Amino acid sequence: xxxxxxxxxxxxRKEGQNVTLSCEQNLNHDAMYWYRQDPGQGLRLxxxxxxxxxxxxxxxxxxxxxxxxxxxxxxLTVTSAQKNPxxxxxxxxxxxxxxxxxxxxxxxxAGSRLxxx
Amino acid sequence: AQSVxxxxxxxxxxxxxxxxLRCNYSYGATPYLFWYVQSPGQGLQLLLKYFSGDxxxxxxxxFEAEFKRSQSSFxxxxxxxxxxxxxxxxCAVAPPSGTYKYIFGTGTRLKxxx
Numbered sequence: 001x002x003x004x005x006x007x008x009x010x011x012x013r014k015e016g017q018n019v020t021l022s023c024e025q026n027l028n029h030d031a032m033y034w035y036r037q038d039p040g041q042g043l044r045l046x047x048x049x050x051x052x053x054x055x056x057x058x059x060x061x062x063x064x065x066x067x068x069x070x071x072x073x074x075x076l077t078v079t080s081a082q083k084n085p086x087x088x089x090x091x092x093x094x095x096x097x098x099x100x101x102x103x104x105x106x107x108x109x110a111g112s113r114l115x116x117x
Numbered sequence: 118a119q120s121v122x123x124x125x126x127x128x129x130x131x132x133x134x135x136x137x138l139r140c141n142y143s144y145g146a147t148p149y150l151f152w153y154v155q156s157p158g159q160g161l162q163l164l165l166k167y168f169s170g171d172x173x174x175x176x177x178x179x180f181e182a183e184f185k186r187s188q189s190s191f192x193x194x195x196x197x198x199x200x201x202x203x204x205x206x207x208c209a210v211a212p213p214s215g216t217y218k219y220i221f222g223t224g225t226r227l228k229x230x231x
Contacts, residue, residue: 043161045218092161106219108162111158113158
C-alpha cells in the first residue's frame with residue numbers, strides 16, 4: 001500500500017546536537033511538507049517542497065533545514081539553532097496538480113517525537 | 118488574515134449521543150475545506166473534504182460536514198458516537214488553486230463516556 005514512512009518514531013537529542021528526521025513517500029506525490037505540532041497549537045508549517053530540488057520556508061523555518069534530492073524523500077534537520085525543538089513532527093505529501101479523489105489532499109505519516117534532554 | 122477557528126478545545130459526549138464539532142474560517146474566497154482526525158501519537162487521517170458542489174459531504178466512519186458559506190462554517194457531525202471516536206479533530210482550509218498553504222485549526226479533543 002502507498003503511504004508515508006517517518007523515522008525514527010522517537011528521538012532524543014542533547015542540547016547542541018543536530019538531528020535528522022526521515023520522511024519517505026511512495027505515493028508519487030509532487031509536494032511534501034513538514035509540520036510541527038505542539039499541544040494546543042495545531043499544526044504549524046516548517047517547510048514545504050513543490051518539486052525536486054526546490055523548497056520554501058513555512059511559518060516557523062528558523063532552526064530547521066531540509067533537502068529534496070529525490071521525489072520520494074524530504075528529510076528534516078533540526079539544528080542546534082532551534083531553541084525549543086521538543087515537539088511532535090509530522091511529514092505530509094500531496095498531489096496539488098492532480099485530478100481525482102486524492103488530489104489536493106494532504107496525506108500524513110505517523111509522526112516523529114523529538115525530545116531534547 | 119486567513120485563519121481557522123475551532124472554538125471548542127474539549128468536548129465530552131456519551132456513547133450513542135450525537136456530536137457536532139464547530140469550525141469557522143476567515144478567507145478571501147471559498148477555500149477547500151477538510152476535517153482530519155488524530156489518535157494519540159499518530160498522524161492525521163482525512164475524514165472528509167469539500168471542494169465544491171453539494172454542501173453536505175459524507176466522510177468515513179459515519180461522519181458528515183456541512184459547508185455554510187453565509188456563516189463561513191464547516192461543522193462536523195455524527196449522529197451516534199462510538200467509544201472509538203475519541204480522538205482529536207482538526208479542521209483545515211487551503212486555497213482552491215496552487216494548494217500548498219494548508220491552514221489548520223487548533224483542534225478539538227473528543228472524549229467519549231461509556
